[in-house]
Amino acid sequence: MLDNIGFNKEVHHMYRIKDIITARKEVLEGTFQGVIQTHKVDAKEERLENNPREFLKITYPSSAIKSILEMIKEKVTGESNQGGFLLVGPYGSGKSHTLITLYHLFNNPSLAREWGKRWKMDFELPEKSRSVIVSTRRYDVDHLWEPIFKLLGKEDILSEIKRFPTTDQIEEVIGDDTVAIFIDEIENWYGAFDPKKQAHLIEQNETFLEHLLEVAADPTKKLFVFITFLEEKKELKKIFNRTKPVRIDVSPIEDREKVILHRLFEDVESADRGKIESVVEQYINVYSDPIKLEDIQNYKRRMIRTYPFHLLLIDTLFQIYEAATERQNVRGMLNVLADAVKDTYERKDLILVSDIDESAFRGIDLRLMEKYKFDLERVKDIGFAKEILKTVLIFTLNEKTPGATESDILLSIFSPTEGHTLNSILMDLENIYGKPYYLHKENDVYLFKHELNIYALLEKEKDKFSENDVKKKIVEIVRKDIFENRAFIFGFDEIPDHNKVKIVVLPESWGVNDTLKAKLSEFYKGKTWQNTYILVLPEVNTIFSFEILEKGKRLKAAENLMNQVKDEEGKLRKIIQEEWKGIVDKIKTYYGYIVKWVEYEGELTYRLINVSADINAIREKAKSDLGVICDFIVKLIEDKPNGIRIEELINDFKKYRKYPFILDDETIYTAIRNLHRDKRVIIQGERGKWYIDESPRSIEPSFAVIHPKYAPEVVKESDDSEDVGEV
Template structure:
């Protein structure tokens, strides 16, 4: 009764009615001095900027002093502090109560019930660590870790945080995730081209951009800071480790879900009129590395068209490794999502549009290569090569005789089974033809060269040059020649 009397004496001319929040907490120190001290510490140091924070916290204190039910519901707190005539609104009180949790170190919340306890709340402990979290040394590394490891399975680079670590080579496709959207498609193009300007393999990157900037998202940065603060706290306390770890796990899962909602698009380069100039198209994609690989899979029809453009009509053909390198270097070509797509397409086109020429000049006319295609091999326009003509020779097997024939001598050597193969090459110089035959003839399997047919066009030869040319031909069993001579007509 004395507490109530003192409260009336102090407030009778200040308020229309007395609530729990009007009571003086010091009067309850005899009930639990330590608990009241915890309230006063929070009230004095940590909640002074929260509207009606002291009133709300005092109501919770008084409920916490109860032995049987030491906790207050949200309704209990509002009934013990709400004064409409003092200009309060329930919305204000609700927001202030929400802000109290985490700022008042000894305020706990369990299943919608609030109480003040003698040990600090983990949420409050973590929140007290947040101001010490550095953005460059704490937030960005943690953000990188979540995106790189937890979302993109360690198969992507973070553009803003790993620029110098992104390799420039012809190996597997590189996935690069940006933390900023960089504006519209033209602005994105400008940003990424400034990065690609220093790269050799410009078309060997896939860029993933978000819908909004992660670095400017205060909600996300707050979540990341809480994770960093909790991890820092865990290294310095001996109690509540399990609770802190649980909070870290919850905050990480929540942050991952939040980040995934912010992505995103992959950047597709679109050539303009078969030139080196390209434009940018943003293509919607989920932030999942497997879904991204499906979305960017090579367009085989377009790849076939561009590949044949590089081979058809070129007499000398193209080295496969150099051709694939060009596709990875220049964005005017379609993206090669997997080298196997490129090699498999070559096999499909072999014998129809092109011929694959492998080791030692072997041309795959009869079948596609069974072994792995090598980058040192060549692809040639099928119009510039001719299939080999084969003629089986008679096979003689030693030890077998026909009726009436004598037995063969014992020292007779077995005649090898051979075949005649016609090889045809074209070129614009004797050296180019020699090089092709050097690569195309397997000397280990060569029994002998029987016939050489040359169809040579000269710009102009003199008679003596013709005779010298014929005289320098190697010895042979038979020669048939035909020349085309331009003569001056007789004038009468």
């Protein structure tokens, strides 16, 4: 039975790669040369390319090489006329390696026989031949035939050539000898010609190639021509189509896998297959959802074949290198794998995607690599962070994949023999997403992009704020944008008890009936200026709905991120504006009511009056009608022979909720003027002066308002028309 760690402890043994297969010495020592370059064949320094014995030692006889050797034999024995060969395949598929292999086989018959015997191959090569290899990296010439003729020792014929070598001239160069010509990277050289300014050179070289291949197809001539070809230049394709050289694809996947293993390991065939199967089964047996494999048995067979490399690693690297161009600074695939072998040889049982050095691909997209490193720094404390981000980066750089699925990530990291669980990796993936700036998720696929993943960052940033933090932000918006900084928010602001009018906005309902009544009593308890408060209640239970809180979180997160990232596209600014407006518009619909107090049958009670969330509309609804105020004043002084001082009257209006609600002192002064004009009150001013029929120039707080029925008998009329006589 498998445990949740991912392996059957009773059955399986924990092997290391070193227990199963032997890495080449140069791999373990870090001196491995993975990139083969044709122009180094004749280099003076010690190189793998110019050492035939060592080169053949690390060369696996791929099906492409076997096919070519078979066809060379047919040409030598006269079974076939064709001596022209095109070695085709994408970048990194082994064209140059195949070309150099054939060159060394032609040049070293005795080594060729040893190598053939080692691989149990029967092929026939000329005992003696003249071979030349031309890499256009070494020879940047206007005429391709010039370096070829010089290397063949026929430089004297060059002076006889007019526009291009004729077939007769090529045959003269070849003579009766067996000649092998190897041409590498022809397309780079060919593509450098300017079609407008150098059309004549293009035509001359095309004609030469056509003539050369025609001679190679002549049954009477022992000429072999091998050309590596990416099949990207249509004009060259036309020439090759006419002369019909043998097209050999050097990139079959199975061959390439064997080539890689042979380059990096010794005696791959003698590796212990039982141990390999044991390791692979430990992985395959615990692959479960969300890991998705279409044909698990076939997958298992291929993993055994590519051991010690995980199949996903090999497939991914092949895809990356097929798309990579030579102009990109991409380290050779074999070097990448060699480094991984050196690093894991003594500590792991299988090499996964996350085991390779991602810096090898910096040349594909340097800017993206920098963003990956920046993001990695933000999440480096999370367990599988590096492995996860590295995997996503590699899958992003692979043009054949849109990014990495959860299945890709798990296959790239999960090692049951190291105690990993699928859940632990998935949890780290969940914790990571939203923290890196440039990590995106589209259709369940993770990928890196050059632009910020604003929305994922927001989601993660939102988690930093408590609900109370968010409520404070919402309250700030309510106070500022809805109530124009002219209101207090209950529960968040300190509400003063002074004689000025105060609008108090409640963000949450106080209930209805007895519940509301109790809340109101609690609010007014101990307050002196009870009739200066305008309480604004929401129509909903709370303005802090889930929708509003989410908007508040996004708003705060966006404001925070503005201080952390460059918002070059203005996405954060737009989010801030949209969420702010959304909060304002929505909360406006929640309001509301104001509380108005009335005295009914000697008892003080409240009424709820509908209002909109507009400060001026609220004030307008809250204030009492001037006529009501006038009537109230008259009734108030009806039983007071001495009346009431205006200052005291104003204070009482502000203290007692049974009084009509006034917005300011001027309301009382206006009411008194109107009442005096209508002869419903009289006024007693300074020094005992009475104003009965005429109005005083100004009404002062110290003046008293008296009911007319308490007017004194006038003993003396004042000469001043605006003065009233003294009693």
